[in-house]
Amino acid sequence: MDINLVSQDGVNWHELPTTLQENRNTAFFYNNRFYTLGNNGSLWKSELVGSAEEGWAKWQRYFSLNLSINRDDGEDQDCDGIENIMEYALGTDPGDPTSVPVVMASKDGSGCLEITIPRSYNALDLDYIVEQSTGLGGGAVWTALETEPVSETNTELVVRTKQPLSSISPQFLRLRIEFAPVVP
Numbered sequence: 649m650d651i652n653l654v655s656q657d658g659v660n661w662h663e664l665p666t667t668l669q670e671n672r673n674t675a676f677f678y679n680n681r682f683y684t685l686g687n688n689g690s691l692w693k694s695e696l697v698g699s700a701e702e703g704w705a706k707w708q709r710y711f712s713l714n715l716s717i718n719r720d721d722g723e724d725q726d727c728d729g730i731e732n733i734m735e736y737a738l739g740t741d742p743g744d745p746t747s748v749p750v751v752m753a754s755k756d757g758s759g760c761l762e763i764t765i766p767r768s769y770n771a772l773d774l775d776y777i778v779e780q781s782t783g784l785g786g787g788a789v790w791t792a793l794e795t796e797p798v799s800e801t802n803t804e805l806v807v808r809t810k811q812p813l814s815s816i817s818p819q820f821l822r823l824r825i826e827f828a829p830v831v832p
């Protein structure tokens with residue numbers, strides 16, 4: 649068997665010049681290693697290929713392979729108005745339009761606005777930014793709202809405004825998601 653196509657995601661395949669190995673009968677990929685099985689039960693294994701996927705890459709691969717979801721961050725295959733990056737961030741199902749995130753906001757004991765944001769258990773590669781604007785529509789100017797963390801777990805993020813609501817003029821809030829800068 650002559651193996652001359654390789655892939656890291658099972659979707660995109662690239663040619664790889666290989667030397668014909670006469671006694672290799674089958675090959676498979678498991679736990680980030682290639683294995684080949686030859687005559688008389690000989691088994692070869694490769695070095696680790698890449699590293700185990702985490703976060704966004706893992707999410708993309710899971711949903712594109714298992715549910716055939718278009719994996720791009722701006723796609724909205726279930727037409728629920730929530731783009732993939734937000735479905736990932738908030739832990740909802742990108743293939744189910746009834747699976748929508750619920751972000752809660754309430755006034756806490758000191759009069760500040762407390763915002764509870766659900767999140768995917770492994771979406772630790774994202775920044776969650778609450779923004780404010782005095783208007784909506786195309787001309788609206790959005791700026792980051794000053795918040796401080798209240799609590800943070802793998803499945804929930806709670807922040808609150810630094811100022812009490814009484815000192816903030818009426819405005820609209822939205823949640824913006826960004827990929828966190830990679831720390832070298």
Ligand SMILES: [Ca+2]
Binds near residue numbers: 724726728732735742
């Ligand atoms: Ca969606």
